[in-house]
Amino acid sequence: MPISPIRFSGLASGLDTENIIKELMNAHRIPLNRLMQQRQLLEWQKEAYREVNRLMVNFRKAVEPLRFQGTFLAKKANVSDTTLANVTASNNAVEGTYTLTVKQLAKGASMTSKQLSYDTLDTPLIVNDDQGNPITIPDKIKINGQEVDFTSFKADGKLTVGEFVSAVNAMSSETKVRVSYDTTTKRFFFISTITGSDAKIDFSANIDNADAKKFLEDAIGIIVDPSSLDPSNPDDLKILDQLTGKNAEIVFLGETFQFNTNTININGLTIQLVKDPGGTPITTTITVSRDTDAIYNNIKTFIDEYNKLVDEVNKKLQEPRYRDYPPLTKEQKEQMKEKEIELWEEKAKSGMIRNDSLISGFMAQLRLIAYSTVEPVDSSKWSNGVTNSALKHLAALGIETGSYVDENGKLVYGERGKLYIKDEAKLRQAISENPDDVMMLFTARPNPIDPDQTGTAIDQEHLGLGHRLYNQVNLAISQLSEKAGSVNSLMLVDNSTLGERIKDIDERIARMQDRLVMIEQRYWSQFTAMERALARMNMQSAWLAQTFGGGGQQS
Known part of the structure; x- marks a missing residue:
C-alpha cells in the first residue's frame, strides 16, 4: 500500500483543503460502498447456502446406513457368564444358542x-x-x-x-x-x-x-x-x-479349537476371552438374536436428523428480510458500538435464502419421498407377498408426519414435513416380527429396469426409501456446492456460482479503487495549483502595496 505524502494544505487560501477533498471523495465512494455491500450480501448468502449444505451432509450420514441390508441384519450376542468372555455378533452370525467351553487362555512368553x-x-x-x-x-x-x-x-x-x-x-x-x-x-x-x-x-x-x-x-x-x-x-x-507362550483352547459346538490369541473369530462371532479357567475348563452359553434395538436406533437417528434438517431449513426459508438494514460500511462501523454492530448485522444477515426456490425444491422432494410407497418387483421380494404385506410406507411402521395446522386451524410452518414415531410399539413389533419387510422398505434395489436393456435406469417405484433419500440428498449437496462451494472444501479458488460473482465484484472493486486514487490525486493537484496561484497573487499584491504605498509618502 503506497504511503500517503505529508501535505500542508490551505496555507495560501486559508481553506481546509483536506476536509474538502475528503467530502468530495465520499461522494465518489458511494458506488464503491454499494459494491462492497453487494459483496458482503453475497458472502452472507454463500454462508447461508453452506449452512444448509452442512445440514444436508449430516442428514446423509444418518440416512446412509438405511441403504444397506447389513443395518437391518444386525445381530447381538448375550453371554451367560460375562466374566469368562465378551462376545459380539456380526451380521453373518446365525441366530441360535451356542455352548462355549474355555480350557485355557492364550499367553505370551x-x-x-x-x-x-x-x-x-x-x-x-x-x-x-x-x-x-x-x-x-x-x-x-x-x-x-x-x-x-x-x-x-x-x-x-x-x-x-x-x-x-x-x-x-x-x-x-x-x-x-x-x-x-x-x-x-x-x-x-x-x-x-x-x-x-x-x-x-x-x-x-x-x-x-x-x-x-x-x-x-x-x-x-x-x-x-x-x-x-x-x-x-x-x-x-x-x-x-x-x-513359553501358549495357545488359547476352547470347545465350540462340540469341537476343540486352538488359537494364538484371546480374540477369536468363529462362525460370525468375535469372542474375547477374559477369564483364565486356571486348569479347570469353564462352560458358558452364547445366545445370538436379531438386534432390534440397533435397527430401531438407526431408524430413530434418521428421523431425528430429518426433523432437524426440516426445522432448520424451514426457519431459514421463512426468515424475514430487513432491506432497511444493509451491510455496514467501514466508516459506519467506526461510529457504532460493538453491540450495536452485532444487532445491526443480525438483521442484515436475516432472510438471505428466504423462499429460495432451489432449497424449497429439495425439501419438497425429500417430503415426497418420505411419504411415498415402495412396491416390490415380485411377491418373492416380500416375506408376506405383495398383496398381504402392508409395510410399503413409513406410516405402516407407526411413523407419521407432523400436522400442518394447529388446533385452531392455523398453519404451523415449524411442523411442516416433520416425521414422528407416533406408535413406538408398532415400529418395534414390525422390526421384531417382519424384519425382512422393514429391510426391503428401506433397502430394496432391483436390477436396472430399462426398456432398451442398457441397464442405466432403475424404476423408482421399486427403489427403497433409503436409496431414494440418499440419492436426493446427494443431488442437493452437489447442486448446493455448485451454487456456494463445498462445505469442507480446502481449495483456495472458489469456482461456485456465488464465488464467481464475488470474484467479479472484487475485480470491479479493484478497478474502482484505482480510479478513486486517480481522482483524489487530481483533486490534490488542482488544489495545489490553486494554492500556488493564490500564493503568487498574494506576493504580487504585497509587492504592489509596498511599492505604491511607499511612493505616495515620498511625494
Whole structure:
C-alpha cells in the first residue's frame, strides 16, 4: 500500500483543503460502498447456502446406513457368564444358542532376570570375566533372530540399563519382545508382544559363547543353559527359567479349537476371552438374536436428523428480510458500538435464502419421498407377498408426519414435513416380527429396469426409501456446492456460482479503487495549483502595496 505524502494544505487560501477533498471523495465512494455491500450480501448468502449444505451432509450420514441390508441384519450376542468372555455378533452370525467351553487362555512368553545391583536406569551394565577383568559389552545381540544394535545407544563405550531397555524396545516390532527394568526389585522383565505357542524369547550374541554367557548372565541376569554352549554355533543359546507362550483352547459346538490369541473369530462371532479357567475348563452359553434395538436406533437417528434438517431449513426459508438494514460500511462501523454492530448485522444477515426456490425444491422432494410407497418387483421380494404385506410406507411402521395446522386451524410452518414415531410399539413389533419387510422398505434395489436393456435406469417405484433419500440428498449437496462451494472444501479458488460473482465484484472493486486514487490525486493537484496561484497573487499584491504605498509618502 503506497504511503500517503505529508501535505500542508490551505496555507495560501486559508481553506481546509483536506476536509474538502475528503467530502468530495465520499461522494465518489458511494458506488464503491454499494459494491462492497453487494459483496458482503453475497458472502452472507454463500454462508447461508453452506449452512444448509452442512445440514444436508449430516442428514446423509444418518440416512446412509438405511441403504444397506447389513443395518437391518444386525445381530447381538448375550453371554451367560460375562466374566469368562465378551462376545459380539456380526451380521453373518446365525441366530441360535451356542455352548462355549474355555480350557485355557492364550499367553505370551515371559522371562524375569535374577536380582541385579543396578539402582537406577543410568547405571552402566557391568560384566567381568572369571578373573574379574571387564569384558567389552557387545555391539549387537540377537533376540528371536533379529539384531538389536547398541552402537547408537552407547555413551563413551558404556551401555546403561536405560539404554539397553531403549535399544531392545526400539526393535520390538521385529523381535516381538519388550523389556522393562524395575529399580525396586532390581530385575529385568522380558515379555513377548504376541501370544500363542509361537511366542518365544531367544538370545544370541556375536561373540564367543563364554563371553555371551557372561554378558547375558552377569549384565542382564539371564540364566543360560550350560548344555547349549557350543563354540561352533553362537546363535543357539538356550535360556532357563523361561515361560513359553501358549495357545488359547476352547470347545465350540462340540469341537476343540486352538488359537494364538484371546480374540477369536468363529462362525460370525468375535469372542474375547477374559477369564483364565486356571486348569479347570469353564462352560458358558452364547445366545445370538436379531438386534432390534440397533435397527430401531438407526431408524430413530434418521428421523431425528430429518426433523432437524426440516426445522432448520424451514426457519431459514421463512426468515424475514430487513432491506432497511444493509451491510455496514467501514466508516459506519467506526461510529457504532460493538453491540450495536452485532444487532445491526443480525438483521442484515436475516432472510438471505428466504423462499429460495432451489432449497424449497429439495425439501419438497425429500417430503415426497418420505411419504411415498415402495412396491416390490415380485411377491418373492416380500416375506408376506405383495398383496398381504402392508409395510410399503413409513406410516405402516407407526411413523407419521407432523400436522400442518394447529388446533385452531392455523398453519404451523415449524411442523411442516416433520416425521414422528407416533406408535413406538408398532415400529418395534414390525422390526421384531417382519424384519425382512422393514429391510426391503428401506433397502430394496432391483436390477436396472430399462426398456432398451442398457441397464442405466432403475424404476423408482421399486427403489427403497433409503436409496431414494440418499440419492436426493446427494443431488442437493452437489447442486448446493455448485451454487456456494463445498462445505469442507480446502481449495483456495472458489469456482461456485456465488464465488464467481464475488470474484467479479472484487475485480470491479479493484478497478474502482484505482480510479478513486486517480481522482483524489487530481483533486490534490488542482488544489495545489490553486494554492500556488493564490500564493503568487498574494506576493504580487504585497509587492504592489509596498511599492505604491511607499511612493505616495515620498511625494
